[in-house]
Amino acid sequence: MTQLADQHLDFAALEAEFTPHLALGVDAQNLLFRDARTPNSFTDEPVTDAQLEAIYELAKWAPTAMNSQPLRVLAVRSDEARARLIPHLAGSNQARTASAPLVLVLAADYDFHDDFAKTFPVFPGARDVFADESARIESATMNATLQMGYFIVAIRAAGLTAGPMTGFDADGVTREFFPDGRHRALMVVNVGHPAADAFRSRQPRLDYDEAVATV
Numbered sequence: 001m002t003q004l005a006d007q008h009l010d011f012a013a014l015e016a017e018f019t020p021h022l023a024l025g026v027d028a029q030n031l032l033f034r035d036a037r038t039p040n041s042f043t044d045e046p047v048t049d050a051q052l053e054a055i056y057e058l059a060k061w062a063p064t065a066m067n068s069q070p071l072r073v074l075a076v077r078s079d080e081a082r083a084r085l086i087p088h089l090a091g092s093n094q095a096r097t098a099s100a101p102l103v104l105v106l107a108a109d110y111d112f113h114d115d116f117a118k119t120f121p122v123f124p125g126a127r128d129v130f131a132d133e134s135a136r137i138e139s140a141t142m143n144a145t146l147q148m149g150y151f152i153v154a155i156r157a158a159g160l161t162a163g164p165m166t167g168f169d170a171d172g173v174t175r176e177f178f179p180d181g182r183h184r185a186l187m188v189v190n191v192g193h194p195a196a197d198a199f200r201s202r203q204p205r206l207d208y209d210e211a212v213a214t215v
């Protein structure tokens with residue numbers, strides 16, 4: 001049974017109906033999806049560098065186009081760096097980030113094609129496919145965003161809670177933390193253990209028939 005059963009949702013029925021069709025054990029299903037929530041506040045319990053490395057080492061295996069892996073992760077650890085980040089965040093997001101033991105700025109590397117000799121050696125012409133900058137930006141944005149989703153699930157796999165946010169001045173954060181011009185900040189993620197009052201009520205998800213069509 002899930003740990004965070006909500007009065008509006010019959011999680012036990014969902015577990016019973018769909019677990020026979022899933023290869024993942026029910027505890028892992030709940031850890032990664034049904035029990036995993038988006039927190040507004042955190043306890044003081046730290047998130048270690050070893051945990052962050054384990055999260056990256058799990059998430060990195062998920063797929064990207066041509067194995068391009070454009071996601072870059074900046075761990076905001078120092079008080080000085082956090083003070084530079086918070087003014088760029090919208091309204092109540094500032095307090096969320098102030099209370100998080102670990103804050104990540106997730107960015108896309110628009111020059112991911114420079115790594116193809118390492119990441120896609122099976123195709124020596126890979127770099128030339130992305131000679132055009134606008135094609136690079138489009139691909140980097142899509143694939144880094146995909147990797148951000150994988151990263152959130154990997155944070156949950158570490159038993160931590162992830163608070164993704166796009167409510168921030170992306171130009172400002174990019175200027176502040178990636179002044180080289182080849183990166184773009186796409187998301188800020190607060191990471192830690194949830195405080196007692198961390199969660200708002202769970203909002204409904206679309207049903208299968210509302211989101212999935214068959215032709």
Ligand SMILES: Cc1cc2nc3c(=O)[nH]c(=O)nc-3n(C[C@H](O)[C@H](O)[C@H](O)COP(=O)(O)O)c2cc1C
Binds near residue numbers: 036037203
């Ligand atoms: C891409 C993305 C951007 C988000 N931006 C914000 C944000 O700026 N501020 C905020 O409070 N929550 C933000 N959220 C949190 C969502 O509102 C939350 O994950 C969603 O309502 C589901 O909540 P639950 O995981 O608790 O069910 C964001 C989530 C995602 C995935």
